[in-house]
Amino acid sequence: MASPRLETFCCPNRDAATDFVVTFQPTLFSALSVGSAGLSLIFTILQILPKRKGYRRLGQYPLPKPASSSRILFIISICDILGCTGIVVRSSVWLGLPNVVENISVSNSSDVWPEVFCVGSAMWIQLFFSASFWWTFCYAVDVFLVVKTSAGISTIILYHMITWGLALLLCAEGVAMLYYPSISNCESGLQHAIPHYVTTYAPMLLVLIANPVFFIRTTTAVTSLLKGRQGIYTENERRLSTEIKIRFFKIMLVFCICWIPNIINECLLFFLEVQPDISDSSLRTVRNVALITWFFMGIVNPMQAFLNTLAFHGWTGLDVDLSLQRRRELAWDSVSTSAPATGGGYNPMVGSTLLYQGHIQEGKKNTTGNGFHPSDSISVLSEGGSESSTVELHMSSEQRDADGESLENS
Template sequence: MADPTIQTFCCHLANNTDRAVNVMVVEFNSDSYNTVCLLSSCVGILGALYQVLPREDSNLPHRWFSFSATRGRQIIIWLALADLLASMGVFVRSSLWLNARSVMQTADDTASTLFCALSSAWIQYFYMATWLWTLCYAIDVRLVLKESEGHPVFYHFAAWTIPAVLTSFGLSLLYVPDANCHSMGSLSSAMVRILPNYCATYLPMAVVMVANPSLYLFSTRDVEKVISRSLSQYTRKERDIVDAIKLKFSLINVAFYICWLPNIINGILLWVLWFNLPEKVIVTLWYIMAVTNPLQALFNSLVYRRWSSSSERVYWPCREAYSVGPSISSDSTSWPKKGSPPGEETPLLQSEVSSARTSINGTSSDQ
């Protein structure tokens, strides 16, 4: 998992290591914990693969294009790719620790320490990338509603470079030069070597938790203005559309909090109760994180997709494709340019609002 506490278990265990740490290390290396990680990562891999499958919007002939079928779709694919690689890291590590005990962390084995540290860095890097892609999606929704151009180059720079810098910084202080982070005799030493890795991990996570709800709140207000301006009215049908969009934004935030709030709680408990660690509570939180962290990909496949099977068509592997409407052109997945018809940049609306007024979840508001 993307948890700084677990990353400290890659360090060599000294003879004077605290008893609570020894108990938690044993649990971390247990078959039950790694089995939970293995199963949840499998689900995460499937959820990520579903998101990257090619798909076609069945409402492409209409004037109003879905945000997720244009600019947003690109961000979702990169978010899913980062989720896929993170889940694969959890899967490989758990599989090896279950089936190849020789690579499991031991007291003086440099090779097992190196594998543990590298796998932890891999998992943390790609999960941190998912947090930033989640933030980029919320930012781009706001820009679309402002009819502003997207910044894909900046998104890629931020989503891949910031995690690299923070992961390298935090884990270097933790492991360099001798991976003996458990042999520190004072709290001040722990503050120097361990705390920076906690800050490097939890800071971007906390930023997303604070920024995304605010961005979506402002975006919801913009949606109301866009619909009122486009349709020159704001009746019950328009309110239904706005309510559906509010629900989608809320579920995106809820999914993120479910997946990562246990990590924040775990970090707070560890530093508040540093000298009297509640072993059972911490271990319970690890099992929760072992389930919720990899399931982010599954939750994302639910909250970012269209909520009606009739509104988008997914192309499954090994299944013969058949044409239902116009084929997908290269323009349908490119970043919309400034000056394109405003309807094509309105996020999350299913089809031509002026005629069908279909809501975000694919059901008609005329019912």
Template sequence: MASPTIESLCCVSTNNAFSKDFLADFQSVPYNAVSIVASVLGITGAIYQVLPRTSVSRNSSAGRGFYKTRGRLIIRWLALADLMASLGILIRSASWLADNTFGSKPDDGLTGQFVCIITSGMIHYFYTATYCWTFLYALDVKLVMQDKRISHRVYHLVSWIVPVVLCLTGLLILYLPDLNCHSKAVNPYIRFLPNYLSSFIPIVVVMIGNPVLYCLAFSRVEKQIMSARGRYTQSERRVVDGLLKKFSLINVVFYLCWLPNIINGIVLWTTWDDLPKTFVLIIWYLMAILNPLQAVFNCVVYRSWDSDSTIPKPGVVIRKLWRKKSSQQLEDTATNIDDSADDQLQDGDESAGEGSLAAAMQVSHERTPLLSTHPNGSKNEKSQERITPTHTLKKYS
């Protein structure tokens, strides 16, 4: 699971009574077995989303294709962050199963602590990145509905740099100046609270911000459709209702996966002196299951494999790459021939120049089909199709 509780346990003293009560539960075979199974499922779901896809529909407009591409890119980066976070959980749980002496033997505690710190930091960072990508997906929906867009470079800066700042702030305060963070002399509000805030603030922002962004995105949908087409048909109503349902499910999935973490933090900070251990263990097992399964649930609610795309087979990918390479070679050959003809025109005499000019014209005529977008040289009329709000909404279907 992704929790600052485990990150604080990474610096537990081997002689601390707290380690005897709670660290043993994290080191237990059932807990780590559940974590490994959930992380493997999360990795599988994330890999499925990251796999490249090809469009099987040839009737979609250029604008709609552009919008779909934006949505898929955000979903893929979200899946990549999920993949790395689930991998961190898998490594940490496997290491705990392999070395059950962490927190019990002074001579082995330091190595176990560093493994715990590195993997927990990895999990913290990449799950924070998933919160950012989830928020930016909702923001992108709102901007597209307003016919606006932000460069994906800005999205990447936010999604990869903000987690760095939050993680470093929380973990450095927690682990410095020493790893004995559970000493009685330590002020928990100074040592622990910043790390908890760096973990929970992004979750709360998504829980509050995403429903608001989706509501704002759809608040004027009917009005925009009416202004664009002069009508609001049953078909368009079904599209809008379906997407409202989809975005509601996206919010439900996020709440399902991360609400236990918020509950865990509230319970720990309000009942620290008298923790309800049974309740806390139940919450920890829920987090161990639901946090990695975010990638699996995202496969369903985001539907990165929509109806007009499919995952190509390896043989199809190889054939397409070979055709692309062959086409590029033909174009380069034609360009070289044309350049040779131009050189002959410049260096030859008048009669030779006339002959070269004829050859160049012939070569140019032969090369034209290779360079034109369409065989008849005309522009694709569908690329000029008006992008209505319904087309824009279907980007996320």
């Protein structure tokens, strides 16, 4: 799991609330964490591997380079995978070598490796899950900017600088304050620990508060773009708009399920920490709820990796075809411009693949002042969605173009 309490646990003179939850049934907790993280890791990797079925359906069209948001979703999955790997390693070591955990609690011990492993694994997990939070926020910003301003491909390098820079800076600052003056002799009290908790939960709260705002404003702009694309709002446009809304809802639902328990648990532990005696009988209910949410966190935190892929792409199946990876790279390299214009102002390739929001349509009638086609903005939002609906959108748009041509010829 990803909790600042596990980093606080690395201090021998940890607070009573942290010691209470971390030392309660540690074997069971580590077993649940490694099981959840291991399953999430396996299924996430299977989800993001290329599949045969997807390429057979869309094989008649060349695959363009992925949009910025497509890359962002892939990077989020990579961050989640690396975070889950850290959980698997740490929980496995704590299960197989219980002496490591016991030696952390020994003050003035000559063996520093248990503390080094504790701090290193905790920082690894915090860093990559924090980066996942920042990338999730950048995804919401990116889709809003693309749809609202029709800006084409966003600057992915800028997102890298923001996410990794902030993740590294906040993680280093929080850990430096927590382990001052040294790991074996941390300062006592809440004052030195609060900056660490703030740097851990700040990106999480940012996603919970800001992402719904960006998603709501994006879906509002999507409706206008869909209506303006053909001048009508057909069943296909309505279906695409609904899929986009459902996709945003699933992303936020997964995030809330995986991380709201952390906020609840932290509030309960802070409440216990300020009490003179956390073992008082009047605090029994608070202690029980804190333990329940603690174990729930150990299960759902690592499951974010797999649940995110379901929210992003749906279930992609198990029909993995690694031999197509080279084919995909060649297709991305060979396709740098859009398909030829097709009369009605709508690109069938964009309608069928829904992968690339930045194609500039030369010779199209229905373009904006900078040559950007409105349908390209929509494609970024529905990538990874239902393949069947994607193909239906292509067929319907192609049929409208054919009907328009037949009317002109007659």
